Amino acid sequence: MSQIQSLPADPLPQGVNAEPGYSLIKRNGSVTPFDAAKISVALTKAFIAVEGNSATASRRIHEIVEGLTANIVAALTKRVGEGRTFHIEDVQDQVELALMRSEHHKVARAYVLYRERRAAERAEQAARTPRLVESAPGLSMRDAEGNTVPLDFARLETVVAEACAGLEGTSAEAILTEARRNLYDGISLDELALAPILAARTLVENDPGYAQVSARLLLDRLRREALSFVFSRPEQATQADMATRYAEYFPAYVKTGIAADMLDPELARFDLQKIAAAIRPERDMQFQYLGLQTLYDRYFLHVSGKRYELPQAFFMRVAMGLALREVEREERAIEFYNLLSSFDFMASTPTLFNAGTRRPQLSSCFLTTIGDDLDAIFKGIKDNALLAKYSGGLGNDWTPVRGLGAHIKGTNGESQGVVPFLKVANDTAIAVNQGGKRKGAVCAYLETWHIDIEEFLDLRKNTGDDRRRTHDMNTANWVPDLFMQRVEADGEWTLFSPDEVPGLHDLYGTPFRAAYEQAEADAEAGRIRVHRKVRALELWRKMLSMLFETGHPWITFKDPCNLRSPQRHAGVVHSSNLCTEITLNTSADEVAVCNLGSVNLVAHIGEKGLDHDKLAKTVRTAMRMLDNVVDINFYTIPEARRSNLKHRPVGLGLMGFQDALQMQSIAYASEAAVEFADISMEAISYHAIWASTELAEERGRYQSFDGSLWSKGILPIDSVEFVAEARGGVDMDRSQRLDWEALRDRVWTLGMRNSNCLAIAPTATISNICGVSQSIEPAYQNLYVKTNMSGDFTVVNALLVEALKARGLWDEVMISDLKYFDGSVGQIDRIPDDLKAVFATAFEVDARWLIAAASRRQKWIDQAQSLNLYIANPSGKALDAIYRRAWSMGLKTTYYLRSRAATSVEKSTLKGTDGRLNAVPVTHAIDTLRARAELEAGPNACAIDDPDCEACQ
Structure with missing residues (x-):
C-alpha cells in the first residue's frame, strides 16, 4: 500500500500518554509509557495519505483527528485491565473501530490493509530469525509476595x-x-x-x-x-x-x-x-x-x-x-x-446467596397489600425496604389506596391519589440495592376499575411531570374477567375510588360481577361521588399501547388466579409478584412469601425423551429442600413469618425448556413442542404434589389445609372447571396421562405439606449458572452478546454448533453469516429447513405457539408462570389478538412484551466485546469494513432498560 508509505514502521507509534500510570506493551513484551499525542500523529498521517494535504483538507483533518483521538483514548481507558496496560495491537484495533464508527471507510480500509502487510512482513522476518526460546524469552513476573521471578x-x-x-x-x-x-x-x-x-x-x-x-x-x-x-x-x-x-x-x-x-x-x-x-x-x-x-x-x-x-x-x-x-x-x-x-436442580438466587450464612433470608418473593391510610402506606414502604434488603423481590397491591379526588375525612380535603406514593416506593427500591449484589426490585399492581388506572398506565413514560413517573418500578394491571368481557362486547367500563366500593377488590367471579354492576347503578343514582365512565375497548387499547411503548404495565388476570387458588377459603389473591408467577393471598396481617427453585429439564432428557424416573427423584429432593426453607428462613417482618409458617407455599419451576426441545430435534413452533410442554409440566406437577403428600405424612399438614381445594380432593387440573363455569367456557386442553386418581386419594388421605407447590419463574441468573436456556423462553439468538451485572459475554448455542458440525456446515463462513443475521439461522441458505425450524429464535416463533404451550402448562400449575411474549412486527391488531388469546386460553398472568430493538450484535466480531475482565484485544476489522456494523453489542430485546429480570431467580 504505497499510499501510506509515510506512516511509521508500526502504523500507530508505540507510546501513548492518556494520563499518568498507563503503559503500552510492545510486541516483544517490553513496556513503555502511553502517549496519546502519538495517536493523533498516526491518524493525521493516515488521513493525509488518503485525502491529501491541502489547506482546506488539513483544517478538516485536524478537527476529525481531535475527536477520534478522544474517542480512542476513552475506549482504551474504559477497557483497561488491572495492570493499567494496553497492548500495541489493542490500540491499533481501537483506531480501526474508531475510523469505522465515524464512517471514514477509505481511510480505515487503507489502514487495515497496511496493518495486514506489516504483519506479513513481521511474520516473514520472524521465520528467517532463529527462535532460541519458544515461549516467553527473558520475561519475569511478580509473585504473590511481590518478588521478581522468572515467568513460569x-x-x-x-x-x-x-x-x-x-x-x-x-x-x-x-x-x-x-x-x-x-x-x-x-x-x-x-x-x-x-x-x-x-x-x-x-x-x-x-x-x-x-x-x-x-x-x-x-x-x-x-x-x-x-x-x-x-x-x-x-x-x-x-x-x-x-x-x-x-x-x-x-x-x-x-x-x-x-x-x-x-x-x-x-x-x-x-x-x-x-x-x-x-x-x-x-x-x-x-x-x-x-x-x-x-x-x-x-x-x-x-x-x-x-x-x-x-x-x-x-x-x-x-x-x-x-x-x-x-x-x-x-x-x-x-x-x-x-x-x-x-445442575439437576438449582435453588433461587436468595437461597444461593444466603443459605448457611448468619442471615439466611432464602425466600424469593414477597407480596403485600397496602392499606388506605398514611400509617399503612408508609408501613408498606418500610416493609418493602426491609424485605428487599436481603434480596427479596416485591409485589405490592396498591388497589385499596383511594384515588385522585376522593374525600379525606380527617382533613376534609381531597386525595392526590395513588401515584405520589408509588413515586416514594419507586425511590425506596432504588435506595435499597440488596447489598450491591443486584438491583432492588418492586412491582406495583392496580386493578382495572381503579379511578387512577389511566395515570397508572403512564407511570413509565419518559414524558410528562416527572414527579408522577416511576422510571425504575415495574407495574402490572390486575384485570378482572368482567373487564375483558366488556372489551369483547365493546361496552362501557366504570372507574371507581376504592374507598367508595370497599368490598370490590376482595371479590371475583360471579360475586364480583354482581357487586360491580351494583356499584355502577349506585354511581348512576348519585350515591357514589368519584367515578368516571370510559369505553372498555379504548382503555384496553391504551393498556396495550403503553405496554408496547414502555414495557409496562404487564397484563395479569385476577379471576383465574383466584378461582383456581387452592387457598380460596383462606383469603384473596390481590396481585402477583415481581415476575408474575406467584399467586398467593395477601392481607393487612399476612405478607405472602414464596420459596423458589427450578428443575433443569436438560438434565432429564435421555435417548427416549423425558426420563420420568430421574425426574421423580429430583423433584422429591427439591421439594424437601424448598419446604426446609420455610423453617430455616430469616424473616425481616412478622407478617411474612406468620404467613409462611401457616401456609408453607413453595414454587417449583423449570428451566432449559428450549434446550430440551432442541436436544429432541423439536421445533418450538410445533404441536410436538406443545405436547412436550404438557408432558413435562404434568410430570413435574404430579411428582411435586406427591412429594408434598410424603412430607405431610412425615412432618404434618400445613396449618390452613382444612377447607382448601386440596382438602376437597380438587387438584390443579380439576380447578380449571371453575374458570370454565365462571366464563361460560375456557379454551384449554384438559387431557391427562398420569394416574391422577391415585394421587387425588393420597392428597385426600395424607394431606399436603404445602399450600402451593408450583410456579415457573424467569430463572434469568440460575440458568446462566447451569449453562442452559432460561425458564420456558425461546432462544433470543443463537450467537449474541449477553449483558448482565457481571459484564458482557459471548453466547453461542452449543446445540446448534453440534448439529452444524454433524452436517459439515460449521466453519468461518457460517460464523460470519450468524453474526451478519444477528444470530438467526432463518436467512442462511446453507442451513437445511429442518434445522432452521428447530433453531428458530424468539422473534421467528409466532407468539401463538408460546401461548399454546403456556396454556398446556397452566392446567397443571397451582400458581402461574413468567411468560414473555415476543413479537417481531408489533401492531395494535397483533397485540390485541395475542393478549385476548392469552386470556381466553386460561393463562393467569403474562410478563414482558418483547419487541425487536434498533441495536444488534456487532457484525465485525464478538471478540473484545464480552466480559467484565477488560483489555480484551479486538481482532482485525476487515469484516467490519464489509458490514459497516453498529458497534453496540448485546441483546436489548424489549422496551425496557434491563431485559433480564433477576429479582426472583
Whole structure:
C-alpha cells in the first residue's frame, strides 16, 4: 500500500500518554509509557495519505483527528485491565473501530490493509530469525509476595492444556498464542492468570467449547485466591491437585467463614470430614464462563473483595444451610449437594446467596397489600425496604389506596391519589440495592376499575411531570374477567375510588360481577361521588399501547388466579409478584412469601425423551429442600413469618425448556413442542404434589389445609372447571396421562405439606449458572452478546454448533453469516429447513405457539408462570389478538412484551466485546469494513432498560 508509505514502521507509534500510570506493551513484551499525542500523529498521517494535504483538507483533518483521538483514548481507558496496560495491537484495533464508527471507510480500509502487510512482513522476518526460546524469552513476573521471578510459562501451558482436556474443537496452542500477546516483563500473577482467560474468550464464537475453557481458566485464578486466603499463605493448585485438596480446604473454609462472621457457626457442628469426602471436584469442570463469572462476581463469599469460597464449597454450604434442621443432616446435606452441584436442580438466587450464612433470608418473593391510610402506606414502604434488603423481590397491591379526588375525612380535603406514593416506593427500591449484589426490585399492581388506572398506565413514560413517573418500578394491571368481557362486547367500563366500593377488590367471579354492576347503578343514582365512565375497548387499547411503548404495565388476570387458588377459603389473591408467577393471598396481617427453585429439564432428557424416573427423584429432593426453607428462613417482618409458617407455599419451576426441545430435534413452533410442554409440566406437577403428600405424612399438614381445594380432593387440573363455569367456557386442553386418581386419594388421605407447590419463574441468573436456556423462553439468538451485572459475554448455542458440525456446515463462513443475521439461522441458505425450524429464535416463533404451550402448562400449575411474549412486527391488531388469546386460553398472568430493538450484535466480531475482565484485544476489522456494523453489542430485546429480570431467580 504505497499510499501510506509515510506512516511509521508500526502504523500507530508505540507510546501513548492518556494520563499518568498507563503503559503500552510492545510486541516483544517490553513496556513503555502511553502517549496519546502519538495517536493523533498516526491518524493525521493516515488521513493525509488518503485525502491529501491541502489547506482546506488539513483544517478538516485536524478537527476529525481531535475527536477520534478522544474517542480512542476513552475506549482504551474504559477497557483497561488491572495492570493499567494496553497492548500495541489493542490500540491499533481501537483506531480501526474508531475510523469505522465515524464512517471514514477509505481511510480505515487503507489502514487495515497496511496493518495486514506489516504483519506479513513481521511474520516473514520472524521465520528467517532463529527462535532460541519458544515461549516467553527473558520475561519475569511478580509473585504473590511481590518478588521478581522468572515467568513460569510451563505452568501456564499445563493449566491451559488441563482446561482444554476433553473438549473437542478447542486448541491449547491457539489460546497460548493469543495469551503471549498480553505478556510483558514484570507481569503480576493476577495478570498472568488473566491472559489465557482473555485469549480463550476471544475464541468462543469459533467453538462453544471455549466457554468451558474460559471457565476452567478462571477457576485457576479463583483457586489461587481462595486457597491463599483460607490458608493464609501463597497457594495455587491445578484442577488435578483439587482431587485431594478439597478435603483439606473445606474444613478450613468453614472455619474461615465463621471467623469472618459470615457463616452460621452451626455448620461447624456437621461432620466436616464426612461432608468434605462427599465433594465432587470434577464438577468444577462443567461450568460455562458466564455461569462461573456470575458466581465469582455475585455469589461467592469474600472478605474485602477476596473470594475464599470455591464452587463445590459454595454448593455444599447451600446444601448444609438447607439441612440444618434435618435429623440425619449430613446425609441430607450430601443429597442436597448432589442435586445442586450436578445442575439437576438449582435453588433461587436468595437461597444461593444466603443459605448457611448468619442471615439466611432464602425466600424469593414477597407480596403485600397496602392499606388506605398514611400509617399503612408508609408501613408498606418500610416493609418493602426491609424485605428487599436481603434480596427479596416485591409485589405490592396498591388497589385499596383511594384515588385522585376522593374525600379525606380527617382533613376534609381531597386525595392526590395513588401515584405520589408509588413515586416514594419507586425511590425506596432504588435506595435499597440488596447489598450491591443486584438491583432492588418492586412491582406495583392496580386493578382495572381503579379511578387512577389511566395515570397508572403512564407511570413509565419518559414524558410528562416527572414527579408522577416511576422510571425504575415495574407495574402490572390486575384485570378482572368482567373487564375483558366488556372489551369483547365493546361496552362501557366504570372507574371507581376504592374507598367508595370497599368490598370490590376482595371479590371475583360471579360475586364480583354482581357487586360491580351494583356499584355502577349506585354511581348512576348519585350515591357514589368519584367515578368516571370510559369505553372498555379504548382503555384496553391504551393498556396495550403503553405496554408496547414502555414495557409496562404487564397484563395479569385476577379471576383465574383466584378461582383456581387452592387457598380460596383462606383469603384473596390481590396481585402477583415481581415476575408474575406467584399467586398467593395477601392481607393487612399476612405478607405472602414464596420459596423458589427450578428443575433443569436438560438434565432429564435421555435417548427416549423425558426420563420420568430421574425426574421423580429430583423433584422429591427439591421439594424437601424448598419446604426446609420455610423453617430455616430469616424473616425481616412478622407478617411474612406468620404467613409462611401457616401456609408453607413453595414454587417449583423449570428451566432449559428450549434446550430440551432442541436436544429432541423439536421445533418450538410445533404441536410436538406443545405436547412436550404438557408432558413435562404434568410430570413435574404430579411428582411435586406427591412429594408434598410424603412430607405431610412425615412432618404434618400445613396449618390452613382444612377447607382448601386440596382438602376437597380438587387438584390443579380439576380447578380449571371453575374458570370454565365462571366464563361460560375456557379454551384449554384438559387431557391427562398420569394416574391422577391415585394421587387425588393420597392428597385426600395424607394431606399436603404445602399450600402451593408450583410456579415457573424467569430463572434469568440460575440458568446462566447451569449453562442452559432460561425458564420456558425461546432462544433470543443463537450467537449474541449477553449483558448482565457481571459484564458482557459471548453466547453461542452449543446445540446448534453440534448439529452444524454433524452436517459439515460449521466453519468461518457460517460464523460470519450468524453474526451478519444477528444470530438467526432463518436467512442462511446453507442451513437445511429442518434445522432452521428447530433453531428458530424468539422473534421467528409466532407468539401463538408460546401461548399454546403456556396454556398446556397452566392446567397443571397451582400458581402461574413468567411468560414473555415476543413479537417481531408489533401492531395494535397483533397485540390485541395475542393478549385476548392469552386470556381466553386460561393463562393467569403474562410478563414482558418483547419487541425487536434498533441495536444488534456487532457484525465485525464478538471478540473484545464480552466480559467484565477488560483489555480484551479486538481482532482485525476487515469484516467490519464489509458490514459497516453498529458497534453496540448485546441483546436489548424489549422496551425496557434491563431485559433480564433477576429479582426472583
